[in-house]
Amino acid sequence: MKIKRVIAACLAAVMVVLPLSGCGNSSGEQQGNGSGHVEVLRIGTTYKNDGYSAMNSESAYGRLNYHSFSQLNLWRFDEEGKLTGDGCFFKKWEISDDNRQVTLHFDPLGSLKWHDGEPVTIEDVLFTFDYYKQQNMTWFLKITSVDQIDDTSIRLNFDEDEAFAFMNEATLSYYILPKHIWENVTESKKYTEPDAAVGCGPYKFVSADADAQTSYYEAVSDYPLGEITVDKVELKSFDNQSSLIMAMQSGEIDVMYGYSSSLDTTLLPTIESDPNIDPGESLNSATYQIVFGFNQYPTNDLNFRKAVRYALDYELLAQSIGGGHGQIANEGAVSPACLGYDSSLPENKRDLKKAAELLDQAGFVDKDGDGMRELPDGSPMNVKIALQGSTEIYKRIAEMIQTNLAEAGIRVSVDEQTISNPDYTKQLRTNSAYEIYLGMTTVGIASWTGIASYIADITMTSNQHFGTYADPAYLDAYSGMMKSKNYDEYSAAFKDIQKMNAQEAPGIALAIMKTYFPYRTDKITGWVNYPSRGVINGETWYKAVAK
Template sequence: MKKRMIALLVIVVLLVSACSANTEKKEEAKPAEETQTEVKNQDDKDSNHVKNLVIGTIGKNDIFNIVSAGGIFGSMNYNGFTQGNFVYRDENGILQPFFFRSFEISDDGKELTFTFPTDAIWHDGKPVTGDDIVFTFDYMKNVKKQGSLKELESCTIEGEGKGKLVFSEPMAYYWLNSSSFNSRVYPKHVWENITDYREYTGEDAAIGCGPYKLVKVDKESQTSYYEAVPENNYAGDVTVDKVTCQTYSDKSALLMALVQGEVDAMYNYANPIDAHLIETAIGVPDVDLGESDYSGNFQMTYGMERKPFDDINFRKAVRMSLDYKKIAEVINGSYGTAPGAGIIPPSCKGYDSSLPILSKNLEEANKILDEAGYLDQDGDGFRDYPDGSELDVMVTQQFSSSRQELFNRLSESIMASLTELNIKSHIDQDSLRSDEVWEKNITDGKYDLSLGYTTSGMAYYSSAFRYFLADPRFEGEETWIWGTFHNDEYRDAYFGMVLAKNDDEYIKNSMKLQNMANEYCYAQALCWEKAFFPYRTDKYEGWQNYPSWGVINPRTFFVLTEK
């Protein structure tokens, strides 16, 4: 009996063991099935990847240096392309995390705390470390002399994947916003012994920690080639495996290449396709014009340090005399519209819609000048100064090889309006000699009417109002001054805007500057525009057309997939 009981116990133990073994085998098999499913899902994801995105540009493939940021390599990195930009702006102009996984500004505006990835890699395989971040801010402040970091007191790593910037003044919001597309982490092991960063041409000058790495350059054909670095997935999984950047001689050749399917999309920083060119692509199958409101603008600044534009009556009369419909056609074809009196367009943060739209009123303009004493006193058909001396307005064009023809046509239109007012005018030939001569004349205030341009990048934060600033914050401050409107209220409002602690402060001061433009007429916009950055729709989906920027933007490489 005892032996039978032992035998039964042995059988039970064996059965239990067998069941347990079978159970363990099933549990071991389950992860394998899950792995197969995960692999399949990943394969499905990868099958939708864009194999090679071809981007057309007129920017040159000539400089491959992450610090100097020249050529198409530099402007592509405004999108965090090969570089780990700290943040980026979304389609609504709102700052979003990129290399900084999160960020927060203190109530007093002096501290910026942030987190960063601990698994990011440089393109030579080395890990990105906290030392690189600390080095970067020291390099930007003390070697590059970045003005927005002048008040930076310290950059410290506060723990794994955490850091802090401390400013002596409330500059955290300003630095983050003004540097959103041109500040990124630098590899310490490449740049720590290089002070002349603009001239450095070593092969490692292009090394970054962005989602793409440079793999080849063909300078003869003006082509550069890039491959994805999936580990640096700051905005999600990278969905574009390879990118080719192809340079064309001009916008016409670039648009033709896109129409013919040689390129998938175009990218030119602050340089969209001209309105008269884009009309040739209307109705072309599988081509979207990429139309959006443009945040930049052409503008005219009044030289208020000299006659006759030190007189507000003269300024207002000229503003009323312009043919805004004709000017809009010159700048933006049938898409352009008359601007508002507050200068910045509706796509800019803080736009004040209550201000009037500018319009021509020649009768009122003549009345203002007559009453102010600007009459034809010598009988030559042109107005003179009230004291009888000759009045001859000088029109100064911004020196720009790419926009020279357009500035010529703008000058013609504006001078025609001055002629209607019986005001003699001429072109400033001296400033056409070089960029250096032009800038010196502008800085010295040696102009009557100055025609210029605000790029979409400048418009995002510093705005057109930066160009009208006539006084620094304090005596001895190192900054460029192109304006002639010496007004403490304007100066305080401008710096109150750019040095704001938050959006509310920014908008409040921006609206004040707009209202002062309407009241004092120190400058004006010439046109509000539509921008065109065309792209093809036949192969890929997920395009996001950022206003003023186009479909090649910081999100492109994380959302674009094959159809």
């Protein structure tokens, strides 16, 4: 008989654990407990079940903590993509007029406890910001000092006017940490002792079955931040989305969680006829895109870039990328799901005649009659396209771009090394040596600065470098977003970015996608579907109730 490897629920001497009655029940039955609470919420994901640590953001456990689950977020994004303190440690804040200070307020301490029973103290709060600096967390390095104002307030001081940017960047994977556990841990990413999972969020880690790829959690009794309506959570990992959906159809799981990894649209037909499953549809803030290299010719030529924009078949791209559910983007090159979206800009439209006129004006003509245009000096034109990833969708998009541009007489070839060698691709970006770069604005980046982070000649706070566009007006607008003090200022600067995207074509959004995070509706209600994120979010633990 196969012996299952079980990670100890007891967290040894660290944590008091309640009996796991029914925790291993995989029948899918939800039994009410007389209070309207969900007895067990079963979440399915394709992230691996491992890495049960506050400092691990890549595992299934780490991703779920993006939503104030076992670890308590400093603050989070609400349904509109704006900051909120609901269900988080800090409840409200004020940004100084010079945008170099933020004063953070939290509830009186005393009732909030760590999962090992120790009280959360002001020392934990102050320690957290210092520890993140010690661990070289980029945004926290911008903090010059932290002042304790009183028993429920601290002030962060910054070396630049980016306090509001810090708030928006430090949303997902940063939490208040227990000093008594982490103060002697120098390499946080390598620390894997059981107490690494101790947090002060609404759910405490109970156990994990590595063979079953399932972890178990229980709600904290009398949680001071609000009534938790989901008593237990089971987080189960699947090898692929097909097996996850089969488990949902059988009632083994209640909901799919994927952070930014939406259900593949080819699987939608398998659930469309199921009256008990909602596909969890919303607009995706993420977009696939191409950006042009401004250190290379001919991609630094405005007429060439606009000709490429006119040559692309957006209906085909939307159909292929969106699986029949995609939409055509506008020339601003961002999704309508993004905060500050400018709907006034013209929609991308294919016009091969206009593309030909622009290429002719720039001197890109077919001189040898082979159907492909040459450079103005008569030499062959072969523009290389670099791929950010090696997955099939990147290859498929690249092939469509090649075909579309060939119809305008532009020869394009894929830089094959970018498919097989990620280090080469990174170096190509770092050296600003690409001509066309096919990539993606992720959900996280889309929530703050968007495609501009991939276009502007800047180095991200993650020390990644993508863009090559160094136009002063563009960089000023990017700086305007980073130094904004509120969402009105941010949106104004972001709209300037979109207008310049339309005018100068430094990048092109290839399609607007939808996201699908399915969930069952027959036993649970109260779901709140966040655009791009789904129904697993910071509200789930307090609003999902049994029918």
